[in-house]
Each structure stands twice: as structure tokens, then as C-alpha cells.
Amino acid sequence: MNHEIQRLNSGGENALAGLFSDYRDRLERLVEFRLDPRLRSRVDSADVLQEAYIEMARRHHQYLISPEVSFYVWARQITLQTLIDVQRRRFGQKRSPQHEIRFVRTPTEGTSDSIAQFLCAQLASPSSAAIRAEETQQLQQALASMDEIDREVLALRHFEHMGNAEVAEALGLSTTAASNRYIRAMTRLGEIMQPFTKELE
Numbered sequence: 001m002n003h004e005i006q007r008l009n010s011g012g013e014n015a016l017a018g019l020f021s022d023y024r025d026r027l028e029r030l031v032e033f034r035l036d037p038r039l040r041s042r043v044d045s046a047d048v049l050q051e052a053y054i055e056m057a058r059r060h061h062q063y064l065i066s067p068e069v070s071f072y073v074w075a076r077q078i079t080l081q082t083l084i085d086v087q088r089r090r091f092g093q094k095r096s097p098q099h100e101i102r103f104v105r106t107p108t109e110g111t112s113d114s115i116a117q118f119l120c121a122q123l124a125s126p127s128s129a130a131i132r133a134e135e136t137q138q139l140q141q142a143l144a145s146m147d148e149i150d151r152e153v154l155a156l157r158h159f160e161h162m163g164n165a166e167v168a169e170a171l172g173l174s175t176t177a178a179s180n181r182y183i184r185a186m187t188r189l190g191e192i193m194q195p196f197t198k199e200l201e
Contacts, residue, residue: 004071008064016060020053023072026161027052027079033114033159034080036087043086052082073169111155112143118159119193135196142192146185153178154185 007015020027031045055078063074116139143151152171156162162170168178 005064005067008060008071013057013060016057017053019071020056020075023075024049026072027075030076030079030160031083033118033155034083034110036110037113037117039087039090042090048083048086049079051086052079055082069169070166073166076170111151112140112146115143115151115155115159116140119196139192139196146188146192147181149173150181150185150188153181154189157182158186158189 004019007019011018027049028045031048035043035045035048052075056075059078067074116136119139120136146154149171153167153173156167156170157164164179164182165175167173167182168175171178173181
């Protein structure tokens with residue numbers, strides 16, 4: 001973290017642009033994973049990232065005054081909030097202070113849906129839209145039964161490919177707690193997926 005902060009302090013916006021470029025693929029994975037399926041044909045991840053970068057450029061001096069998390073975790077949070085704002089605009093919803101994502105600690109809404117959509121896309125089941133929709137709904141319901149933080153840890157580690165230390169930062173957990181929750185979440189995911197994998201045998 002210190003190296004990146006030093007780079008930002010000495011390099012200004014050029015350094016910010018370089019760091020954003022370094023992490024662009026990871027941020028794009030975040031957008032594609034979290035994007036509402038109903039908007040996939042109407043929202044380009046590149047547009048979301050461009051809007052997020054503008055916000056980072058506006059706020060990075062404030063971040064440097066008291067950097068509480070690593071640069072990537074900070075950039076990810078801004079990208080996530082930008083995506084939520086884009087989706088609200090598309091659905092004609094106004095941002096509500098009660099539903100604002102508080103920095104670092106609050107898990108996002110829709111994680112069960114995102115995981116279910118991703119997993120169903122990997123299942124080699126019949127291609128019928130009705131069958132796929134039913135499978136997705138069943139998975140969503142099963143995933144929604146998981147502990148909220150465990151489910152978010154699973155999403156961050158397994159689908160956004162974040163490291164354990166980054167997950168701990170993003171969710172305000174100790175690294176040990178984040179690791180333990182990931183193991184528990186993966187065990188629960190295996191139980192949830194068992195009926196679906198049996199259908200393929």
C-alpha cells in the first residue's frame with residue numbers, strides 16, 4: 001500500500017492514471033460480475049470504468065490525506081458505487097441516503113443474483129430458457145440463505161479474485177476472520193451446488 005501511496009503523492013494524476021491502468025482488468029471483472037443482467041445489452045463496462053475514473057480523479061487528493069485502505073480497495077469501492085449509480089439511473093431510481101454504500105464495510109446488494117447467474121452459465125445443463133431460469137432462481141434462493149458476510153467473502157474471493165488481505169480490508173474484517181469465512185462459504189457453496197452437479201452425472 002505504501003508504495004502506491006508514495007507513487008500517487010509524487011506523481012499526481014499521471015500516477016493515478018497508471019495505477020488505474022494496472023487494475024483496470026480487475027475493475028472490469030467487478031463490473032461484469034455485479035452488473036444487473038437486465039442491463040447487460042445496454043450498459044458498457046468501459047463507460048462505467050470511465051465514469052469511475054473521473055470520480056477517482058476528483059477524490060484522490062482527499063484519499064491521500066488519510067488512506068485507510070489500499071489503493072485497489074479504494075478504487076474498487078468507487079467503481080462499485082459508480083456501477084450502482086449507473087443502474088439506478090437506468091431504472092429511473094434516485095439515490096437514497098439510506099441505501100448509500102458506506103465506505104468499506106457494507107456488503108453490496110444482489111450478490112446472490114450475481115453468483116447464481118455466473119454459476120448457471122457454467123452448468124452444462126439443457127439450454128432451454130425456462131430450465132435455465134428455474135435453475136437460476138433455485139440457486140438464488142439457496143445462496144440467499146447463506147450468512148450475508150460469508151456470501152460476500154465468497155463473491156470477492158472466488159468471483160472477483162481478490163486476495164484474503166484485500167477482502168479483509170474491504171469488509172472490515174481481520175485476515176483470520178476473512179479466511180475462516182471463506183472456508184465456511186466454500187463448504188456451503190459445495191452443499192448448495194451438489195443437487196445441480198448430480199443432475200449432470
